[in-house]
Amino acid sequence: MHTPSTAKPGTRTITMKIKRCDGPGKPERWESFSLSVTTGQGMNIIAALQVIAAKPVTVEGSRTTPVVWDSGCLEEVCGACTMVVNGKVRQTCSALLDQIAPNDGDVVTLEPMSKFPVVRDLSVNRQRVFHNLKRVSAWVPIDGTYALGPGPRETPAEQEVRYTLSTCMSCGCCLEACPQFNQEPDSKNWDTAFLGAHAISQARLFNSHATGKELAPQRLDALSGPGGVGDCGNAQNCVKVCPKKIPLTESIGAMGRAVTIHAVKKLFTMK
Amino acid sequence: MSNTPVSQSSVSFLDRHHLLLRRLHSLSGIVPIGVFLIAHLVTNSSIMWGKVGLRGDGADMSLAEGGAFYFHKEVVWINNSIPHLLLIELTLWAAIAFHSVLGFVYAFSGRSNTRNYGYGANWRYTLQRISGYIGILFIFYHVATLRWGWSFLVPGGTTWSHHYAASTLALSLRGGTEITLAGVLVSAFYFVGITLLVFHFANGLWTSAITWGLTVSQRAQQQWGYACAAIGTGLMLAAWASLLGFFLLDPVQATRVEQAYYQKYGQPIPKRHHLTDQNITPLKTEPSTLGKN
Ligand code: SF4
Ligand code: SF4
Ligand code: FES
Numbered sequence: 001m002h003t004p005s006t007a008k009p010g011t012r013t014i015t016m017k018i019k020r021c022d023g024p025g026k027p028e029r030w031e032s033f034s035l036s037v038t039t040g041q042g043m044n045i046i047a048a049l050q051v052i053a054a055k056p057v058t059v060e061g062s063r064t065t066p067v068v069w070d071s072g073c074l075e076e077v078c079g080a081c082t083m084v085v086n087g088k089v090r091q092t093c094s095a096l097l098d099q100i101a102p103n104d105g106d107v108v109t110l111e112p113m114s115k116f117p118v119v120r121d122l123s124v125n126r127q128r129v130f131h132n133l134k135r136v137s138a139w140v141p142i143d144g145t146y147a148l149g150p151g152p153r154e155t156p157a158e159q160e161v162r163y164t165l166s167t168c169m170s171c172g173c174c175l176e177a178c179p180q181f182n183q184e185p186d187s188k189n190w191d192t193a194f195l196g197a198h199a200i201s202q203a204r205l206f207n208s209h210a211t212g213k214e215l216a217p218q219r220l221d222a223l224s225g226p227g228g229v230g231d232c233g234n235a236q237n238c239v240k241v242c243p244k245k246i247p248l249t250e251s252i253g254a255m256g257r258a259v260t261i262h263a264v265k266k267l268f269t270m271k
Numbered sequence: 272m273s274n275t276p277v278s279q280s281s282v283s284f285l286d287r288h289h290l291l292l293r294r295l296h297s298l299s300g301i302v303p304i305g306v307f308l309i310a311h312l313v314t315n316s317s318i319m320w321g322k323v324g325l326r327g328d329g330a331d332m333s334l335a336e337g338g339a340f341y342f343h344k345e346v347v348w349i350n351n352s353i354p355h356l357l358l359i360e361l362t363l364w365a366a367i368a369f370h371s372v373l374g375f376v377y378a379f380s381g382r383s384n385t386r387n388y389g390y391g392a393n394w395r396y397t398l399q400r401i402s403g404y405i406g407i408l409f410i411f412y413h414v415a416t417l418r419w420g421w422s423f424l425v426p427g428g429t430t431w432s433h434h435y436a437a438s439t440l441a442l443s444l445r446g447g448t449e450i451t452l453a454g455v456l457v458s459a460f461y462f463v464g465i466t467l468l469v470f471h472f473a474n475g476l477w478t479s480a481i482t483w484g485l486t487v488s489q490r491a492q493q494q495w496g497y498a499c500a501a502i503g504t505g506l507m508l509a510a511w512a513s514l515l516g517f518f519l520l521d522p523v524q525a526t527r528v529e530q531a532y533y534q535k536y537g538q539p540i541p542k543r544h545h546l547t548d549q550n551i552t553p554l555k556t557e558p559s560t561l562g563k564n
Contacts, residue, residue, distance in 0.1 A: 087387040177388050179381045179396060192286060194380070226286040230293035233381055234478040235396035237388045250487055257484020263290055 007039040007102035014101045015059065016048055018067055019111040021118050031067075032059045032107075037097050045092035045110065046071050046081060049122075068121040076243060079171025083122050084111040089176040091243055113176045115183050129170050131190050132199035135227075136219045140212040152210030165205040165251065167244040174198050174238035174248055180231055192226040197238035200229050201251035207258065220255075220262040229255045285376070296373045297479045299366045305472050307363055309506065312469075314349075316509040317342045318437065318516030332528075338516055339437040339528045346436035347532075364414075371407045378403060395474050402467035402474075409464025417443065426453030434541035438525035441517050442545055448522050458518050465510040473503025526551050 016033045033052045037043055046069070053066035069092075072078035076094040083092050085100065086109055101108050116124040133139075142148060154162070175181045175196040184193045203219045206212035223229045232252050239248040285292060322329040322337025329337035350356065383397040415421040417431040417440070425431075426446030431439045444461065446454025477499040480486040486495045526546055533540045543551075 084387075177384070179384050179393070182380075182382055224290040226289045228289065230290055230482070231377075231380065232482075233377075233396050233399075234392065234481055235390075236392035237384070237390060240388070240390050247489060249481070249492065250489055253481045253484055253487035253492065255484070256482050257487060259290065260294075260484050263294075 007098040009039050011036055011038045012104040012106075013037075014097065014105070015107045016052060017107055017109045018052075018122070019109075020064075020067065020121050021112070022065075023120050024117060031064060033057070034059050037101070039098055043097045044074075045083075045085065045095045045097070045108070046074065048097060048108075049092075068119075068123050070123045077169055079126075079169040082113060082171045082173060082176070084113060084176065085109070089113060089173045089241055091171065091173075094243070113172060115176050115181055116172065117183070117185065126170070126172050128184065128187075128190055129172050129175065129198060131187075132195050133170070133202055135191060135195060136199045136203040136206075136222050137215045138199065138202040138206055138219075139215075140206060140209055141214055142211065154210065158208065162205055162208055164244075164246055165201055165208075168198060168202060168205075168246055169244065170198060171243065172198070173241045173243060177237035177241040179235050179237070180233045194227045194231040195223070195229075197232070197242075197248040197252060200232070200255050201246055201248050204251045204254050204258075216258075217262070220259055223255055224259050224263060229259055292373060293377075294483070296370060296377070297475075297482050299370045300472070300475045301479065303363055303366050304370060305476070308468070308472055312506055312509040312513060314342070314345050315513035316516070317345060318520065319512040335516075335520055335524065336528050339520060339525045340532060343437050343529050343532050346433050350433045360418075367407075367410060371403065374403050374407075398467075399471060399474050399478070402471040406464060406468040406471055409460065409468065412460070413464070426451060426457055429545055432541075432544065435526060435529050435543065435545060437517070437520060438522045438529055439545050441520040441522045441525055444514070444518050445522070448546065448549070450518075454518075458514065461514050462511075465514060466507065469503060469506045469510050473499045473506065476502065522546060523549055523551060 013034055013036050016035055018031055018033065019028055020031050021028045033056075035048055035051060037048075049067055049069050056064045056066045058064055069081065069083070071081040071093055073080070074093045076091045079091065081092045082089060085092060085095055092110070097108070100106075110122060112118050112122045112124045113126075116126050116128065119125050175198060178194075178196055180194050181196040182193075184190060200223065203223055207216045207219055229252060234249075234252075236249050239246075242248055317324055318338040318341075319334075321339070321341025322332055322334050324341045325332070325337050329340065332340060353359070378400045381396075381400070383400070385393050385397050412424065416425050420430050422428050422430040425443045427442060429439050429442040431443055442448070444454060444458050445451065446457065477492075477496050480495050481492060486492045523546060526543065526549075530540050530551070
């Protein structure tokens with residue numbers, strides 16, 4: 001992501017080609033906007049969208065509505081600005097135009113993620129990402145009426161693994177790129193549709209937490225059921241697109257192992 | 272939510288036994304199907320290396336004669352010495368049916384996206400599905416024509432017989448005594464079928480290790496990947512050797528070798544239903560002089 005810019009000094013004109021949609025169920029259309037970019041100013045896609053919003057006139061010269069998008073942190077930690085840029089999913093706040101459109105006349109296509117319902121234009125509803133965290137109980141159970149005392153100690157080795165897993169921002173990149181994770185318009189099916197790498201990896205994070213372990217059987221039940229880790233097809237796109245470089249395929253292997261052991265245990269205890 | 276009780280009857284059979292079926296699907300691809308595949312390719316490729324396998328017995332045979340002799344011997348052994356052969360076959364067919372039916376169900380839940388994400392593993396994911404679809408078509412044709420006797424689908428109409436295993440197989444692949452266009456097409460389909468199936472097995476072996484949680488770390492997955500690639504390459508060579516060996520085998524010569532086999536072991540020569548227009552004189556000689564005919 002931090003490849004040096006290949007853009008020549010000076011100002012160039014690029015085209016932003018944006019997939020637009022006025023709301024759920026409304027037809028889609030493409031609109032292109034021309035944008036002048038000066039090398040070295042560090043303009044990202046969000047800044048480009050702000051320029052377009054200030055003067056929403058297409059390359060054909062017709063006036064249109066400002067493009068709607070989501071963003072939050074602007075430093076690649078919240079995941080709100082996730083879109084499909086030139087066919088691949090990524091955060092747009094960290095997408096610098098000097099890197100992705102270094103030449104005069106370059107075209108940048110922007111589409112909303114395809115696995116989540118479009119709210120408007122580039123903004124999607126990622127509710128299912130968070131629903132999937134609930135399915136695997138991705139939390140540490142500490143609710144109670146009394147003080148629980150100091151937390152458990154963790155070895156540096158455990159910390160190292162868990163720290164990386166904990167950097168997940170639920171952006172949805174790994175779900176967008178996954179051939180097994182697909183748009184599920186009917187929320188009644190959300191409990192049986194594939195969880196995706198994100199929730200599988202979070203289940204691993206909380207199963208390896210000294211207190212979070214308490215809920216491990218519950219998480220493994222969810223991972224054994226329909227839509228669980230068994231539905232992964234090992235295409236391994238998730239690990240390629242994760243902006244946080246989370247070893248998702250290792251999480252999938254680790255949870256595959258945990259689910260295997262869990263199933264054998266259940267077989268013998270007949271629970 | 273997963274902890275909301277759901278009445279058992281409202282959940283489909285597939286969902287209720289989700290993990291069990293997934294794992295049986297994975298397992299069935301290795302045992303019995305994969306194990307059979309290995310044995311099958313080792314036997315069939317003997318058409319190429321059989322002369323070596325015969326040791327002294329094959330000294331005077333040509334490569335093709337030695338291959339045909341050895342292969343024929345193997346097939347006779349399989350048909351005469353393995354107990355409950357039909358039961359083994361039925362188990363295998365049931366496993367293949369189970370693996371492919373579930374495979375279709377699972378494959379339909381995915382949407383390939385190699386256009387935007389052209390990574391190696393993603394291509395293998397897509398190929399795994401395509402090889403499954405074409406592979407099962409091939410298996411059906413292969414078993415129907417050579418085992419169930421659907422000879423109307425064989426160019427030249429040969430019925431495969433284990434009494435004349437090598438020659439009738441060569442006839443089926445070539446489309447007759449001489450290579451015909453239809454025979455080339457059938458053999459080309461064999462080439463596609465066996466290549467895809469060997470890939471399917473090797474790649475499935477790789478993914479199953481992740482599925483079962485045997486390979487967890489990236490390094491372990493990579494190393495097992497190399498091992499699977501090596502296994503796949505070996506089986507691929509065996510598969511191609513088998514096809515090439517039988518495609519190039521002269522059916523008349525092969526028949527002569529098969530008849531010499533029965534003579535050598537003092538068995539009655541089975542009735543020939545193929546090459547009936549060809550006057551093949553069984554060799555009165557020991558196979559050790561076959562090469563000089
Ligand atoms: S695992 Fe990576 S790609 Fe997936 S939601 Fe978390 S940060 Fe995003
Ligand atoms: S490895 Fe599994 S979760 Fe990751 S992209 Fe492939 S199918 Fe999806
Ligand atoms: S705005 Fe938060 S990740 Fe881009």
